[in-house]
Amino acid sequence: MIRSATPADTDALVALANGTGVFQPHEIVALREVLDDYHAANEAEGHVARVFADAEGIAGFTYFAPVPMTDRTWELWWIAVDAGRQGCGLGRTLIEDVEAALRSKGQRLLLIDTSSLPNYEPTRRFYLKTGYSQVAQIPDFYRDGDDKALFWKKF
Numbered sequence: 001m002i003r004s005a006t007p008a009d010t011d012a013l014v015a016l017a018n019g020t021g022v023f024q025p026h027e028i029v030a031l032r033e034v035l036d037d038y039h040a041a042n043e044a045e046g047h048v049a050r051v052f053a054d055a056e057g058i059a060g061f062t063y064f065a066p067v068p069m070t071d072r073t074w075e076l077w078w079i080a081v082d083a084g085r086q087g088c089g090l091g092r093t094l095i096e097d098v099e100a101a102l103r104s105k106g107q108r109l110l111l112i113d114t115s116s117l118p119n120y121e122p123t124r125r126f127y128l129k130t131g132y133s134q135v136a137q138i139p140d141f142y143r144d145g146d147d148k149a150l151f152w153k154k155f
Helices: 007-019 025-041 090-104 118-129
Strands: 003-005 050-053 057-066 073-081 109-115 131-145 146-155
Touching: 003 090, 007 025, 007 057, 007 073, 007 146, 025 057, 025 073, 050 090, 057 109, 073 090, 090 109, 109 118, 118 131
Parallel strands: 073 109
Antiparallel strands: 003 050, 050 057, 057 073, 109 146, 131 146
């Protein structure tokens, strides 16, 4: 079942993201800050945090937000699936939930950025498999040797 994230979910979401082994330590710290800000104010500003939970617990989540000063353009800030449940279609279910939410509101674009590092290769393949196109790569964006890969889908 996919539902809105609650403040009580924060520790589990941070642990899930950390358990993937993909995110850098500073990204895990940033996730907690993003979730705290979401519950404090950003939900009222239109940001969305969604959780996939079932009898086994929280298995994944997404966080997406409108891009200021654009016409119905959104960014996916976070998508993560529990390491033990990856490869079972939960990521696709989560991204389809994001897209359905945006389409139902008449939104136009979803942008996703990720790292060019080798451990993000499965992530980049996932975006391509789910119909996103890589439209840019900004060299050394995150740090030397770590480019920003930008994906998009128009609704």
